[in-house]
Amino acid sequence: METNVSSNERLISSLGGGLLAILGLRRRGLGGLLLAAAGGYLIFRGASGHDPAYAAAGMNTAGEGAVSSKPVFVEHSVVVNRPAREVYAYWRKLENLPRIMSHLETVTEIDERRSRWVAKAPLGTHVEWEAEIVNDKPGERIGWHSLPGATVDNAGSVQFESLPGDSTRVHVALSYRPPAGALGAAIAKLFGEEPSVQIADDLQNFKSVFEGSTGSVPTPRTQA
Numbered sequence: 444m445e446t447n448v449s450s451n452e453r454l455i456s457s458l459g460g461g462l463l464a465i466l467g468l469r470r471r472g473l474g475g476l477l478l479a480a481a482g483g484y485l486i487f488r489g490a491s492g493h494d495p496a497y498a499a500a501g502m503n504t505a506g507e508g509a510v511s512s513k514p515v516f517v518e519h520s521v522v523v524n525r526p527a528r529e530v531y532a533y534w535r536k537l538e539n540l541p542r543i544m545s546h547l548e549t550v551t552e553i554d555e556r557r558s559r560w561v562a563k564a565p566l567g568t569h570v571e572w573e574a575e576i577v578n579d580k581p582g583e584r585i586g587w588h589s590l591p592g593a594t595v596d597n598a599g600s601v602q603f604e605s606l607p608g609d610s611t612r613v614h615v616a617l618s619y620r621p622p623a624g625a626l627g628a629a630i631a632k633l634f635g636e637e638p639s640v641q642i643a644d645d646l647q648n649f650k651s652v653f654e655g656s657t658g659s660v661p662t663p664r665t666q667a
Contacts, residue, residue, distance in 0.1 A: 444491060447492070447502065448492045455489075458489075460486035463478050466482070467481070516618050517642050519646055521650045523610065523612075523649070525609065525610070534585060538550050543645060543653075545563075546641045547562050559572075559573050560573070574597075575588060582603060582605075586600040587600070597618065598619075600616050613650075615646065
């Protein structure tokens, strides 16, 4: 059989297929059977490197690091009852972000504009990349994009809109290309790690801790 599946796709297929097969075997009825069958197909795809559907469509991604896919766009906003200058200051210190964003493991600032990010990925793995701030307007906006060679090509911005009563609307806009292309995005969504849900949850968590409802995350006023 011709190998027509990239190495990244094979890895994701094998891991995702194994989990689907286990879930299917634990369930009863037609739903469990369908899950197990889908898992078996993905396991075959990962082990053999051959996808009959790709072959029928004349596709071949073997030798590519990842499948070319359309960018995924994510947007979400939250209103925080704190002044924009304070909210901006917290976000601008990038090493604060893993404290409020569940999908981030670490962010290390290399210099004033460049940073190294490590994020959680489906099935207990992680991805990392370096990014550069390209638009920094204190109290109003932070914009960035990943640097060449990133595992996840991404770009985005955070806007801080001042509202009456010393409140701030925080608006996050993000675009990225998922690892292993559309297959990686589909498996991430299947296992409950879809980025639009993560961003919404993280912003709500940020609002909660930054407004002082818990003491687990220091604000700029209390940081040393």
